Amino acid sequence: MSATITKGGAKLTGRRHRLDRPELLAPAGSLEKLKFAVHYGADAVYIGGQKYGLRSNADNFSFDEMREGVEFAKRYGAKVFVATNIYAHNEDIEGLEDYLRNLQDAGISAVIAADPAIIETVQRVAPKLEVHLSTQQSVLNWRTVQFWKEEGLPRVVLARETSLEEIAEIKSKVDIEIEAFIHGAMCSSFSGRCVLSNHFTDRDSNRGGCCQSCRWKYDLFVDEEMIASEEDNAFTMSSKDLCMIEHLPELIEVGVDSFKIEGRMKSVHYVATVVNAYRQAIDAYFADPQGYELKPQWVEEIHKAANRPLNTGFFFDTPGTEDHIYEPEDKQAPxxxxxxxxxxxxxxxxxxxxxxxxxxxxxxxxxxxxxxxxxxxxxxxxxxxxxxxxxxxxxxxxxxxxxxxxxxxxxxxxxxxxx
Incomplete structure (x- = not known):
């Protein structure tokens, strides 16, 4: 069964998703955040363990905390995923098998992975864990999605640069679960492949140490002449945050299976507020798809927790100059x-x-x-x-x-x- 919608004059046709309704997937940088995310309506949460994840500065979970989180989530019918999405160096391989077995024993439902070595190891030593391909793999086309399906993966997390039209084509050609970011911070590099952090601070952005150097203030020079100074008019590469609360019907109709919210480093208030708004919108759509209307209070709630100005990312067009923050940004929510x-x-x-x-x-x-x-x-x-x-x-x-x-x-x- 397929669904056809139009957006900006373009026809988008996609196979209806395999799930009854899209999963709302929330970030949880700590056990408290996990509990609030689930309580406020998340169908699943993704967390980081103390190894192999890309948020080394989060309050990452011990195995005991994972077990407690899994038990709490089960009471709500929710699942817990663990990010193991670094690109591993040789020294990262030792201990990987034991770590993955411990995740499986803790009741984790899936791991989010990018490195083929980690993916193969999961499939071999912890077969009860699903493997969801991380956005770090920068998947943008249906042939690559097909490749990973043939490798045994049930779900692919698409690159943030994927358009709605491209998602529709992927879903029409490959019967696999598709996860897409629908809210949160955007990367100024290509889906997390930045190495500025490595050069500036010796912190490896692809092994969990990103210092968010794109958010720094910079002096801007043209032919050795300074044309913008951080002291009076900061120049930055900072992108606006993604928000698709106003476009849930389009996402649902093209068949996105999992709506992913970014923000394992965000506050409990942020997680609860954003999850709550999307939960209400999703439920309202499925209660009456034909009569669905976006409620202004859902958008208002999002803005009460927003850290930066919002846009729709790459879903409808390629972001331009208006989608970046060039002045000193006010990160403080109201x-x-x-x-x-x-x-x-x-x-x-x-x-x-x-x-x-x-x-x-x-x-x-x-x-x-x-x-x-x-x-x-x-x-x-x-x-x-x-x-x-x-x-x-x-x-x-x-x-x-x-x-x-x-x-x-x-x-x-x-x-x-x-x-």
């Missing part, structure tokens, strides 16, 4: 994650909230939770757990009592506007 609900007493209307950023009486805050739970209120009074009235919740992870105007649930979040 809201701060202020607290997370730990419990709620319906009789008194009092919630116990764990503080994550300073808040005080008189401030307007927003509470939100999975599935569209949302309301605003002004904080009237804050007490500590001994009943003492406080002028502010200022201590990190402090548990305080706050009266809420509507019922809340554990793991609901509270945020405050900062600009």
């Amino acid at each position: 809201y701060d994650f202020a607290g997370v609900v730990q419990s709620y007493d319906a009789d008194s209307g009092i919630a116990i909230i764990q503080q994550r950023n300073n808040f005080k009486p008189g401030q307007e805050v927003e509470f939100f939770g999975p599935g569209g739970t949302f309301f605003k209120q002004v904080i009237t009074e804050i007490q500590d757990e001994e009943g003492n009235v406080l002028d502010a919740a200022r201590h990190p992870l402090q548990r305080v009592l706050v009266r809420t105007e509507q019922p809340v649930k554990p793991m609901d979040m509270m945020r405050k506007r900062i600009r």
